[in-house]
Structures are given as C-alpha cells and as structure tokens.
Amino acid sequence: MATLQADYATPETERTPVVKLYLAIGLIVFAALMLVGVLMRAAQGASLSSIGPALFYQLMTLHGAGMVGTAGLAALAVNWYFLSRYVRLNPRVFLGALILSLVAVAMIVGAIMIGKFAAGWTFLYPLPANPLGQWGTGAALFFVAGLLVLGVAFLLVYLDMGLAIVRRYGSIARALGLPMLFGLERVDSAHPPTVVASAMVLIVNVAGIAAGAVVLVMTMLHLVFPALAPDALLMKNLIYFFGHVFINATIYSAVIAVYEILPLYARRPWKVSRPFLAAWLAVTLMVLAVYPHHLLMDFALPAWMAVMGQILSYTSGIPVLVVTAFGGLMLIYRSGIRWDAASSLLVLGLFGWAVGIVPAVIDGMISVNLVMHNTQWVPGHFHFYLLIGVVPMVLGFASYLGSNGEQGQTGRLGVGVFAVGAVLLCLTFLVSGANSVPRRFAVHEEAWQWLGNLGALSGGLVLIGTLMIALPILMRLPRARLSAV
Amino acid sequence: MQTAVLLITLLGMALVAAAFYVVVARSGPRDDDYSGITQQGYLIRRWWFLFLCGFGVLVSAWSLIPFPLQAGGVGAPRAIDVTGRMWSWDIASSSAQVGESVRFRVTSADVNHGFALYGPDDQIVAQTQAMPGYVNEVDVTFEQPGQYRVLCLEYCGLAHHAMAAEITVSEGS
Ligand code: HEM
Numbered sequence: 133m134a135t136l137q138a139d140y141a142t143p144e145t146e147r148t149p150v151v152k153l154y155l156a157i158g159l160i161v162f163a164a165l166m167l168v169g170v171l172m173r174a175a176q177g178a179s180l181s182s183i184g185p186a187l188f189y190q191l192m193t194l195h196g197a198g199m200v201g202t203a204g205l206a207a208l209a210v211n212w213y214f215l216s217r218y219v220r221l222n223p224r225v226f227l228g229a230l231i232l233s234l235v236a237v238a239m240i241v242g243a244i245m246i247g248k249f250a251a252g253w254t255f256l257y258p259l260p261a262n263p264l265g266q267w268g269t270g271a272a273l274f275f276v277a278g279l280l281v282l283g284v285a286f287l288l289v290y291l292d293m294g295l296a297i298v299r300r301y302g303s304i305a306r307a308l309g310l311p312m313l314f315g316l317e318r319v320d321s322a323h324p325p326t327v328v329a330s331a332m333v334l335i336v337n338v339a340g341i342a343a344g345a346v347v348l349v350m351t352m353l354h355l356v357f358p359a360l361a362p363d364a365l366l367m368k369n370l371i372y373f374f375g376h377v378f379i380n381a382t383i384y385s386a387v388i389a390v391y392e393i394l395p396l397y398a399r400r401p402w403k404v405s406r407p408f409l410a411a412w413l414a415v416t417l418m419v420l421a422v423y424p425h426h427l428l429m430d431f432a433l434p435a436w437m438a439v440m441g442q443i444l445s446y447t448s449g450i451p452v453l454v455v456t457a458f459g460g461l462m463l464i465y466r467s468g469i470r471w472d473a474a475s476s477l478l479v480l481g482l483f484g485w486a487v488g489i490v491p492a493v494i495d496g497m498i499s500v501n502l503v504m505h506n507t508q509w510v511p512g513h514f515h516f517y518l519l520i521g522v523v524p525m526v527l528g529f530a531s532y533l534g535s536n537g538e539q540g541q542t543g544r545l546g547v548g549v550f551a552v553g554a555v556l557l558c559l560t561f562l563v564s565g566a567n568s569v570p571r572r573f574a575v576h577e578e579a580w581q582w583l584g585n586l587g588a589l590s591g592g593l594v595l596i597g598t599l600m601i602a603l604p605i606l607m608r609l610p611r612a613r614l615s616a617v
Numbered sequence: 618m619q620t621a622v623l624l625i626t627l628l629g630m631a632l633v634a635a636a637f638y639v640v641v642a643r644s645g646p647r648d649d650d651y652s653g654i655t656q657q658g659y660l661i662r663r664w665w666f667l668f669l670c671g672f673g674v675l676v677s678a679w680s681l682i683p684f685p686l687q688a689g690g691v692g693a694p695r696a697i698d699v700t701g702r703m704w705s706w707d708i709a710s711s712s713a714q715v716g717e718s719v720r721f722r723v724t725s726a727d728v729n730h731g732f733a734l735y736g737p738d739d740q741i742v743a744q745t746q747a748m749p750g751y752v753n754e755v756d757v758t759f760e761q762p763g764q765y766r767v768l769c770l771e772y773c774g775l776a777h778h779a780m781a782a783e784i785t786v787s788e789g790s
C-alpha cells in the first residue's frame with residue numbers, strides 16, 4: 133500500500149513551491165481587498181466623503197470580483213496541495229494557471245480602475261452594455277474577457293486533477309465514493325475525505341464554470357453586436373447558477389484544510405463513512421440545483437422553482453451542520469488539542485461556515501426574501517461564509533504550512549482580533565438588512581450611517597488581525613520547509 | 618416582520634455558537650477512547666439529523682402553504698403599472714387609500730432594477746424585480762397612512778442609490 137501510494141502521489145519536492153506562491157499572493161491580495169472593503173463601509177458611514185458614487189461602485193466591483201477570485205484561487209491551492217498527496221498532479225499546469233490568473237487580474241483591475249467598469253462582479257446583463265457613459269465597451273470587454281481567462285485557468289487545473297483522479301481511482305464517481313455508498317464496494321476507511329471533496333468540487337465547478345463561460349461569451353457578443361440581445365431572464369439564471377456554484381465550490385475546497393489538518397492536531401482520524409459519503413453526494417446535487425434561491429423575486433419564473441429554491445436552500449445546510457461541523461466538533465471533544473494560530477483558525481472557519489447557514493436559510497424563505505432580498509442581509513450572510521469561513525481556513529492552512537501553527541502570542545491575539553472584528557462586521561450587515569438598508573448603495577441615509585461606521589471600524593480590526601497572522605507567515609514562507617502533510 | 622427575523626436568526630446563531638463554545642471549552646483533557654466518544658456522538662447526531670429534518674418539514678409547510686406570493690386580498694386589486702429606467706421610476710399612480718389593495722405590474726425599460734416598496738416607517742413592505750422584457754406582479758395592501766417610498770434594489774449603475782419615487786397613502790373617507 134505504501135509503495136502504491138508513493139507511485140501515485142506527486143513527488144514531495146514538487147508539491148510545495150507553487151502552493152507557496154499561491155498562498156503568498158493570496159494573503160497579500162486578501163489584505164489589500166479588505167482595505168477596499170473598509171473604505172466602502174466608511175463611505176457608507178459618510179465618514180469618507182472623498183469616495184463618490186462612481187468610485188464606490190468601481191471599488192465594489194473590485195472588492196467583489198477580487199475577493200471571489202482570490203478566495204477561489206486560495207481554496208484551489210488548498211485543494212491542490214492535499215489532493216497531490218494522493219494523486220500525481222502536474223505542478224507546471226498549476227503554475228500555468230497562476231500565470232493565466234495574473235493576466236486575468238491585470239485585465240480585470242485595468243478594466244475597473246482605468247476603464248471605470250463598475251457593473252459589479254456579477255456583471256448582470258444587460259448592464260455591462262448600458263453604462264450611460266460611465267464606462268466604455270472596451271472596459272466591459274476587458275472585464276468580461278478577464279473573467280473568462282480566469283475560468284480557463286481553473287478548468288486547466290481541474291482537467292489535470294480529473295485525469296489524475298481517474299488514473300488512480302478509475303472514475304470521478306468512484307472517487308466520490310458512490311460504489312461504497314451504494315454497497316457495491318466495501319466502505320474503505322482509508323479512502324481520503326480529500327478525494328471525495330475534490331470529486332465533488334470537480335463535478336460542480338466544471339459545470340458552474342462552463343455555464344459562466346457561456347454567459348460570458350454571450351455578454352461579449354452582445355457588447356460587440358448590440359443587436360444580438362439574449363433573453364434577460366435566461367442570462368440571469370446562468371449568471372446566478374455560475375456565481376452560486378463557484379462560490380460554493382470555493383467553500384467546499386477550503387474545508388479540505390480542516391479535514392486534513394484538524395485530525396493532526398486532535399490526533400484522531402477523520403475517516404469516510406456511509407453518512408459522510410451520502411452527505412457529499414447530497415451536497416453535489418444540491419449545490420447544482422439550489423441557485424433559484426437567488427431568483428425568488430423574479431415572479432416571472434415558475435412557482436415550483438421558487439419552492440425548490442426555498443426547500444433546497446434549507447436542505448443544503450443539513451450536511452454541513454450534521455456531518456462536517458459535527459464531525460469537527462467530535463474530533464475536538466476531549467482531544468487535548470493544542471490551541472495555536474492554525475488550529476484556532478481552522479475551527480473558527482468551521483464555525484463561520486456553520487453559523488452563516490442560519491441567516492442564509494432564513495433569507496432563502498420566500499416570505500422573508502420578499503423583505504430582505506438585496507438588503508445588506510445578503511452581504512451579512514455571505515461574509516459569514518467567506519470572511520469567517522473560507523478566509524480563516526486559508527489562513528489556518530498557511531499558518532500550519534508556513535509556521536507549523538506556532539505563531540506565539542501575536543498569532544493567538546491576531547486570531548482573537550480577527551474573530552471579534554469579523555463577527556461585528558457581519559452583524560452590522562445583518563442589523564442593517566433588518567433595517568431595510570439596501571445592499572450596493574454608495575450613499576446611505578443618515579439613519580443607517582452609524583452601522584456603516586461601526587462596520588468600518590470592525591473591518592479595520594479584521595485587517596489588523598489578518599496582518600498579525602499573515603505578515604509573520606509571509607516573512608517565513610520563502611524559507612519554510614513545509615510540514616509533511 | 619424584520620425584527621422577528623433578526624431575533625430568530627440571532628437566536629439560531631447563538632445556539633450554533635453555544636455548541637462550539639461548549640465543545641471547545643471541553644477540548645481537554647484528552648480522552649483516548651475516541652470510539653466511545655464517536656459512539657455517543659453518532660447517537661446525538663442521529664437525533665440532531667432527525668430534528669433538522671422534522672423541523673424543516675414543519676417550517677416549509679407552514680411557510681409555503683398557502684404559497685406566499687399569491688394575491689392575498691379578495692376581489693381584483695387596482696393595477697398600477699411601474700416602469701424602471703436608469704435612473705427613475707415611472708409609476709402610473711402615486712396615491713392610494715389606507716386599506717386599499719393594489720397590484721403593481723413592474724417592468725424595466727433598460728437594465729435590471731429592483732422595485733422595493735418602503736413603508737412610512739422606512740421598512741420594506743414588498744419587492745419584486747423590474748426586468749426588461751418581463752412584467753412581475755406584486756400585490757400590496759397599504760396598511761398605514763403616510764409617505765411610502767420606492768427604492769431600487771437591483772444594482773443598475775451610477776445613480777442606483779438615487780433612483781427613488783414616492784407614493785402618498787391617505788386615510789380613506
Ligand atoms: C475587512 C473585511 C471586509 C470588509 C470590511 C468588507 C466590506 C464589504 C462591503 C462594505 C461590501 C459592500 C456591501 C454592500 O453591498 O453594501 C462588501 C461586499 C462584498 N464582499 Fe466584502 N468585506 C470584507 C471581506 C470580504 C471577504 C474576505 C470576502 C470574500 C472572500 C468578501 C466578499 C465580498 C463580496 C463577494 C461582496 C459583494 C460585492 C457586490 O455586491 O458586488 N468580502 N464587502
């Protein structure tokens with residue numbers, strides 16, 4: 133078995149250098165975009181009058197596209213690093229994807245900051261082609277093409293991952309554990325959770341990015357030939373399918389860090405079992421089917437889609453709460469775990485993900501959505517997932533790899549500052565949402581502004597905490613001999 | 618409505634936080650009998666799972682029957698056509714009586730907008746998307762007198778936040 137494993141695995145020396153690059157770039161960009169977030173929240177609090185609406189919406193587009201892309205790439209690095217233990221991945225493809233992504237970033241940032249493109253990261257058709265003079269067709273084309281290049285980068289890595297998985301496990305379905313789940317094969321407790329998660333991510337995100345590519349190409353065609361005007365509702369469906377799947381694939385990739393590292397801390401195994409496999413199959417299907425919860429206010433769609441959106445948005449939370457979060461807690465309970473920066477961050481990530489389900493599911497109810505849709509309730513719930521879920525998972529991964537989690541007093545304090553700031557920031561969004569404060573507003577009414585200011589302060593805390601954790605890692609990363617996981 | 622939603626949410630989140638707190642507080646000292654812990658854990662997990670399923674069925678039934686987007690009032694409500702465009706609202710009639718039910722028929726002349734009706738207390742009463750090529754209908758019964766406002770809740774460019782209109786609701790005779 134050991135020799136077999138070595139035959140399939142990626143050689144140890146090839147596993148680390150590119151991952152280090154991804155992480156270093158990711159941490160720096162996260163911090164920079166957090167600053168952008170703080171500026172936006174301060175502008176909403178009216179304490180930064182120098183940010184007018186035009187700049188605000190550019191920053192909003194930058195923060196949204198940048199955060200989603202960076203989180204996606206950082207989570208991809210988590211996924212790649214751990215999957216490469218089990219299958220032979222090609223580091224050159226992985227590096228190529230990074231270079232392509234940087235090209236994409238240049239196009240996207242250029243489109244926003246030079247071309248003044250500001251249609252939001254969801255580039256909701258037909259806004260990119262109807263800016264009323266705010267930006268040019270060229271800027272919109274650059275932005276859309278940039279996203280397309282980013283998508284290609286992801287697909288290249290997924291292709292390599294998919295082939296490698298098939299070489300070792302025979303098929304993606306087998307990697308997902310379907311034969312074991314349905315009793316065709318005995319449950320092999322040595323089958324790595326990482327492989328199961330990778331299979332799920334591959335399935336959903338290839339579909340998601342494919343839909344994204346279709347809608348991006350249609351948007352480009354429309355930009356060049358305005359007479360080619362696709363149906364707005366169709367485009368909306370495609371965009372939200374893509375956006376929902378992509379961001380979910382990001383979370384489900386990042387959680388691999390928890391599956392792999394937390395057991396080392398707890399000195400207990402995290403093994404696959406029937407419920408585990410069932411949960412991941414369910415998640416695969418539900419992530420693909422739940423996107424209509426973004427379209428509950430589109431009454432032109434058939435009612436069954438809204439009903440399905442509501443029900444699936446509830447059931448999507450169950451596997452997380454019952455299998456992943458619960459499993460993590462069981463692992464920790466009476467384990468004598470060492471609480472350092474890495475372990476605290478990983479558990480914080482699990483917490484952010486689990487707790488974010490509550491506001492998400494509630495907003496997924498049609499009758500609630502009627503008064504909460506597109507209020508700041510929405511950034512409230514997804515900052516729980518992303519800021520308190522994905523980001524700590526990535527930071528925990530980086531801390532473990534770069535410093536073996538040992539970041540001393542500063543590290544632990546950093547985690548505390550981060551956690552307090554992040555929870556406060558998310559709460560300012562939720563409370564704003566409950567006060568009917570719209571999302572994506574450059575200018576807030578006076579009664580709402582205190583929440584903006586409080587949010588800006590909390591965001592400042594988040595940034596300080598992030599730097600306290602990330603700076604020492606960044607200084608050590610180039611020389612770090614990565615831990616043997 | 619919104620306050621209740623916020624309180625329920627905070628309660629649910631506090632429960633999740635409490636679960637994490639309890640376990641983290643009991644993360645030591647080490648108990649080497651992990652299979653004993655998992656056995657107990659699986660038992661709790663089974664009930665937790667069944668609870669979530671049962672709770673979901675109840676809440677779904679309660680919140681979906683009758684379907685929440687159907688017209689609630691009796692009789693045919695007065696129809697008011699609404700068109701959103703960058704960056705203003707075209708509303709066929711901007712006055713109504715307390716207690717009156719109206720049906721807003723909402724569309725857009727250019728990009729996606731969001732039609733959101735704010736009550737005199739500045740809370741959203743109802744909303745729907747304003748889409749080019751489609752008409753979405755939303756029924757509203759005006760319950761309070763005063764100034765209602767319409768804001769745009771789908772991002773539509775530079776003056777998205779300034780795309781507002783007013784509807785005056787007066788006491789009936
Ligand atoms: C210090 C930390 C952060 C602050 C202060 C912050 C602040 C903000 C603000 C003010 C908005 C606009 C809210 C509105 O619609 O009114 C926003 C939107 C958003 N944020 Fe953050 N954020 C932070 C971290 C993050 C992280 C870590 C992620 C993802 C990994 C993220 C992803 C997003 C996304 C996707 C949007 C939506 C943009 C849009 O509506 O187009 N944010 N954030």
Ligand SMILES: [Cu+2]
Pocket residue numbers: 376423425426
């Ligand atoms: Cu979604």
Ligand SMILES: [Cu+2]
Pocket residue numbers: 729730731769770771772773774776777778780
């Ligand atoms: Cu708008």
